[in-house]
Amino acid sequence: MNNTEPFLNYSRYLNNKYGCTAYRVSIDGGFSCPNRGEERENPGCTYCSSYGARSAYIGETENDIKNQIDRNLKILTSRYDAKVFMLYFQAYSSTWAPVDQLKAMYDYSLSLGNFKELIVSTRPDCLSEEVCELLASYKTDQFDVWVELGLQSSSDDTLERINRGHTRDQFESAFTMLRSFGLKIAVHLIFGLPGEDHRTMMETVRYTAALRPDGVKLHNLHIPDHTEMFDELAAGEMAIPSSAGHVRYIADAIERFHSETIIMRLTTDTPRNRHSVPGYMLDKTIIYNRVREELLRRGTKQGVFF
Secondary structure, rough: OOOOOOOOEEHHHHHHHHOEEEEEEEEEOOOOOOOEEEOEEEEEOOOOOOOOOOOOOEEEEEEHHHHHHHHHHHHHHHHOOOOOEEEEOOOOOOOOHHHHHHHHHHHHHHOOOOEEEEEEEEOHHHHHHHHHHHHOOOOOOOOOEEEEEEEEEEHHHHHHHOOOOOOOOHHHHHHHHHHHHOOOOEEEEOOOOOOOOOHHHHHHHHHHHHOOOEEEEEEEEOOOOOHHHHHHHOOOOOOOOOHHHHHHHHHHHHHOOOOOEEEEEOOOOOOOOOOOOOOOOOOHHHHHHHHHHHHHHEEEOOOOOO
């Protein structure tokens, strides 16, 4: 973090590391998760749609790994003149398979491009020592391996209400195991979950900050169509924060994270065609600028309350 910026954002971290902008090549490896079962048919977390965080770049019907990677590389190269790429298993829980299948999937996918990093998104209950050992086997001094680990809230009551399917203790055990293998860890949190207020959210932030993750992704609550949470909202059983409220939550959270924790995301990036919730969150660039302005207005920066 430099003297002119109030927090360490992800793009600046990558630019410093690689000397240029680096881009994630997001793919859906065909994994599911324990909540939904192998065919992705069972109800999952109450906010989770059938897309399972699948990138819009992939398209909604393409499942072939090579075609997904080729499509993403073409888009990123033509649109942004991208030259540095990171392979990102984004959709669902990308460690939920036998280790031999995971190795075959990772090996094949990494062979399809000149990737500088491997990034795997998963859940606390989809990790084992064998999986961590496999992930660590890809790590070198020149090649980072990141695991994005969903926590969302440190409140077990909230985790139960949203049908998350794991506890805070399970998350902490998974986090500790990943760290023991020297893997980089990014924690996902959601602000505005039902039943949570500012105090509850900041308790989650303080809990997460104390673990000193390498990065965090902070999300506003997005509620896709055809989810259980969408039905709750439509029935008037919950409310969602405004953009102004989310900016406050983010600024308060950044003040509480250690100055070396990378702030990797400030909002969700859900395509408009995947939800119709009123009060749609402002564009991520606007949110970023407002968070920055708020911290500068306060005269504070990342880590002041760590």
